[in-house]
Amino acid sequence: MLGNPMNIPPVSIATAKAALVEQFADPVLRRRATMLWGTRGVGKSSIVRQVAQHHGVPLVDLRLTTIEPVDIRGAIYADDVQQRTVWFPPEFLPSRDAPAGILFLDELTAADQRLQISAYSLILDRRVGHYELPDGWQVVAAGNAAFHGAVSHDMGTALADRMFHFNVQTAIDAFLAHAVAHDFAPEVMAYLKVRPDKLDDTESQLANDHLVGASPRGWEDVSNVLKSKLSEPAKRVFVQGRIGAANAAEFFGVLREIQAGADVVQLLAAKRGADTVALLPRTLDALYGLVYGLLAAAGDERHLARALEIVEQLPEARGPVPLPLREAQTLAMELLLHKALESGFEATVLDSAAYRRYADERARDGR
Numbered sequence: 001m002l003g004n005p006m007n008i009p010p011v012s013i014a015t016a017k018a019a020l021v022e023q024f025a026d027p028v029l030r031r032r033a034t035m036l037w038g039t040r041g042v043g044k045s046s047i048v049r050q051v052a053q054h055h056g057v058p059l060v061d062l063r064l065t066t067i068e069p070v071d072i073r074g075a076i077y078a079d080d081v082q083q084r085t086v087w088f089p090p091e092f093l094p095s096r097d098a099p100a101g102i103l104f105l106d107e108l109t110a111a112d113q114r115l116q117i118s119a120y121s122l123i124l125d126r127r128v129g130h131y132e133l134p135d136g137w138q139v140v141a142a143g144n145a146a147f148h149g150a151v152s153h154d155m156g157t158a159l160a161d162r163m164f165h166f167n168v169q170t171a172i173d174a175f176l177a178h179a180v181a182h183d184f185a186p187e188v189m190a191y192l193k194v195r196p197d198k199l200d201d202t203e204s205q206l207a208n209d210h211l212v213g214a215s216p217r218g219w220e221d222v223s224n225v226l227k228s229k230l231s232e233p234a235k236r237v238f239v240q241g242r243i244g245a246a247n248a249a250e251f252f253g254v255l256r257e258i259q260a261g262a263d264v265v266q267l268l269a270a271k272r273g274a275d276t277v278a279l280l281p282r283t284l285d286a287l288y289g290l291v292y293g294l295l296a297a298a299g300d301e302r303h304l305a306r307a308l309e310i311v312e313q314l315p316e317a318r319g320p321v322p323l324p325l326r327e328a329q330t331l332a333m334e335l336l337l338h339k340a341l342e343s344g345f346e347a348t349v350l351d352s353a354a355y356r357r358y359a360d361e362r363a364r365d366g367r
Contacts, residue, residue: 012171013038017047018166019166021054024102024138033123033139035108035160038168039115039202041217043178048104051140058101060094064119065110093131100136109143172196175216180335185226186292188219191254193288198247209219214243254285261286264293272309280310282319291332298336301348307336312354333358 023029036044052059126133179189201214201250240248257365261281270276281287298304314329349355
């Protein structure tokens with residue numbers, strides 16, 4: 001694909017969410033619709049839901065590929081008194097009883113073109129038939145462009161000129177933050193930390209004409225598979241069926257290395273000092289496997305305190321190749337501190353001699 005067909009720079013899903021939050025807060029900007037472009041599974045619908053929750057307003061979510069044109073325009077009936085036909089608006093469109101909210105038109109570019117005409121009326125004129133969208137409501141649409149590899153109808157310049165456009169792309173840092181917040185399997189987080197290019201392989205999928213490939217939504221499903229009680233052969237089948245054979249083969253290869261090189265259970269039970277150093281990881285995959293494994297294990301104060309001790313000793317790890325030990329240590333401490341704050345374990349951190357030594361060392365180094 002040459003050039004930039006969108007003619008706008010890409011933004012992360014977190015940046016798009018923050019912009020939508022601010023747009024809704026501005027009564028003037030709220031009246032202008034916004035279009036979210038991006039590949040499948042990037043989180044477009046999720047952030048619209050979060051924006052509505054942030055402002056405490058209702059969300060009307062219309063999946064345009066599942067409804068008919070008449071569903072938006074409403075039903076026509078004969079009014080004998082007026083001696084004319086009249087349109088009954090559909091019940092799912094916002095009523096004046098809800099003065100503010102978000103109307104989300106998902107899969108706009110994939111919808112039947114007859115349906116798009118009705119949807120466009122809501123975007124262009126904030127009305128369809130005799131129905132008018134209340135002033136306090138914002139219209140947000142989402143869809144894929146043709147080069148995203150999805151079913152897509154072209155959007156005319158007249159419509160495009162009536163909207164703000166966000167070119168939403170996957171960003172590994174935002175995805176990992178989401179994964180931590182939603183308790184993803186640590187193996188998935190460790191794998192993507194080292195191989196961020198595997199988060200979304202849409203371009204490779206299209207180039208090879210493959211139906212199945214990796215996406216942020218797909219990795220969430222992989223996480224659920226790993227955390228399930230399925231047998232190992234069944235897990236392999238489900239992972240292959242979600243992200244493709246090649247991606248699954250590489251993932252399981254790394255998974256074996258993580259499991260062999262980062263035994264979190266043994267480390268938690270080991271004594272501080274030489275016993276801990278002997279169990280520290282020697283490879284990059286195992287290193288980040290340990291970081292996210294400790295995060296998952298630190299569910300109580302005892303395990304949190306021990307995890308802080310292990311992280312303090314990370315720079316003592318020795319392997320066949322140099323590892324980013326300080327970077328991994330900083331990441332691990334930040335993740336554990338965040339979890340401690342969320343869990344009400346601040347006292348455990350403050351009472352930890354390992355954490356105090358870590359903090360003093362950073363202060364001496366000016367970090």
